[in-house]
Amino acid sequence: MASQLTEVVFRPFQQLQEQQLAPMTIHKLQVHGATNTRRSLLDPIFSPLVSDAANSGSTLGDVTNRLRDASHKLDRLGIFHPSPQIFLNSAQQTDPSSTPTDVDIDIALRELPRYKFNAGTDVGNAEGNAYTSLLCRNLFGGAELLNLHASAGTRTRSSYSAELSAPVLPASDSDGRLALEVLSSATDRPWASHEQVLRSATLRYAFRAPRTAASHTLEYSAAWRQLTSLAASASPTVRADAGDSFKSSLRHVFHLDCRDNPQLPQSGYAVRSVFELAGLGPLGGDVSFSKSELELSAATPLAPSWLRNTSLGAGLRLGMLYPLAPGLVSSGRGAPASRINDRFTLGGPTDVRGFALGGLGPHDGPDAVGGDVFAAASVNLLLPVPRTAPDSSLRFHLFANGGRLVAMKNRDKNAGGGASASTAAAGGLDAGSVARGMWGAVSDLVRGPPSVAAGLGIVYAHPVARFELNFSLPLILRRGEVGTKGVQVGVGINFL
Template structure:
């Protein structure tokens, strides 16, 4: 007599209840192991098949894109057109086809609007002695809108006047179906009273390595901790990124305001409005294994800016350049590593305007000068503690040199694979202003020569110390015991514990 469905279900439930959970777990583990072995076997077979047929003449007849529902068809075709063109050429093989299709998948991923793509390839017969291939690239789009809120800790000493802020960030991806993005950002905090930015980016000619960027921003930031004033910025920029280069134009209205009662004459002299109109270029080549805690590799970086020269306009004119290099290397297989860096900068005043409106070079403003010192810059000194001062105010300088070296040790019972290290370091720096340049007279070249001579006059400021370093994926944290060894007159050292939090440590 046949049992009813309900009776069968009861019997199965009863049998399941009588099975030891440990046995079920072991069976599941064995099943997963068999599946993993089958997958590995299939991958090996596919790899062997490809290797055996890598020189097989092929052509790509069809590529299907699946899952890109918010992306323009013309944009997708632009990415694939090189692959189709290459596949029609003589001597195109299966190995070439796989390389081109993988490059297409990598290109789609680099746009920042898709999860990692999946590639499928199959044969579609033969024609003219070549195997026809059909491919499918499966894409899964990231959410078009992303909203984030949280708190930031900027480059800071962590004492006295720490930089903390709350922020709101909104991203609109793939805005017009061509990997464009619109990013809005707003924050408020202790030093940065308020900051707002709206940024638009779009790839040029469907190339993820050629990006057009334009943005507008406004901010109010307090410098009272070291320089008795606040700075208000309102401006915009437009630029192009390609490979390791970035260039563009910036126009910004600056205000020196909120002066403290004890503000120095230098700060008061630069108070008020200023307009900067400049062209800039940046180059970065980074071969380090980590920008937060490198253990091997090297980096070189250059930033140049020309403001107010010729027909650029604005009311400041200068050429400003900074160069930086860093190298890191492991010491054997113990997890110990060393890093060393050197950097320098020059601000060279230029004539403002052209023709009858041309003005002679003017001394630099506090907005544009270099600053030096701090836990993420030259450890063992207060933020902006190096260089020229007027009263209690740091007023910045026009030429600087700085460098340092660190040795990193893995902590006992932690291991070298963890981003936590004990460091010993020594660093130094010197910042000077131009000598003898007045608003109505003075030779720039002789002023620069005098500043360079002063830069090499005597020892630079030097500090050494030991501490702990933790490289979080978002920021680097340091807690160091610092000892200033050489401190020039008027400069602000910091003996004892110093906390540094930031993303750019030098």
């Protein structure tokens, strides 16, 4: 009886395997519905399917896999409706000279609308915006995308951008895309008593590493920044950096996200790193530095059945801003002190909860003036809300987080050792002063406990962003830092 049952269960799988191994070759392939798309875009995707090398000794399984890969490449172009219809017919119906294993394939594509207009509200890290956008697809028939965007909000008073992008090597598995973006914005920074006006142009190449979930972005950016609209109470540090600044930089972003849910992770991990190099040699500009950031996060479910939908998560962020050595600066002068435009800020409802925006780190009077080295970490416990569905987007959470943000010290004897880099002499620092100052900043970072806060709250994971309503209590607070005891609201897409 057992052997008969095994035969009944196994036979369908055996038949399926035999069908996949049946000989099949593609005799002719036709694409329908791509009326606004250039053939030069589609040929690299479909031509390999009908090549002699691909059809030599191919089977039904091989043809199916090649069609599936081509379908995925079409989906990633962003100009067609997903899952195109594919029809297979015996080639002998139209060409008696073909072999019995030859098939004709017809692929029916449906192009997405060429223009898409949106208007609504948007949420980011600790701010909200009203926006309008216009997306133009397949602008010149090569899967180009033109995105025009305008917004106004609580912190970014106005922002206008235009981005034109096009695929590079669409037949590859890298999803490579080249983009040119221009941006104009005015952002209020109340934690430092000023407004920043930004005009920038960025050339960007984004691609995915083959056979992995990792993505890379390479950028060149030229940005004119202006610190303006200073408050009457603005500190001397902010006033010293007021005015114009030009940054010319190269930037690399690496991102790998293996979590099951980025907003409510139950398991998995994520890695993100950013490296920026400004003012090196021919790049020019009036700021010169290297800036590195690393972000790690992980989550794991708790095993007992009564802890269903309960997970333990942790996050770590590190960053360093290092002024370039004199030999690397195009002007030949000493490395300049870092500017408030480029320094890190830390604290707020989306990173170190329980502190005000920019509440951690160096302050000059009421102003958060940022730092050059930071470390922040968190641990949190996500708990299900009683009487909610297992896949509910609502959770309770308990958290504890902390961090330190410090400024590089000017250790040069002639500059009044101990002065912060933001108040260094206009002539800049030499290489030895920079090295000693950064070593001092790192020593300060690990000396003594970090500023810490803990609390509890409720989390809602919307497809657009994550919402948190927390009650926080600062436990360790340094002089000058600004904690937030009580209720704090966080809205964003990237939380510590």
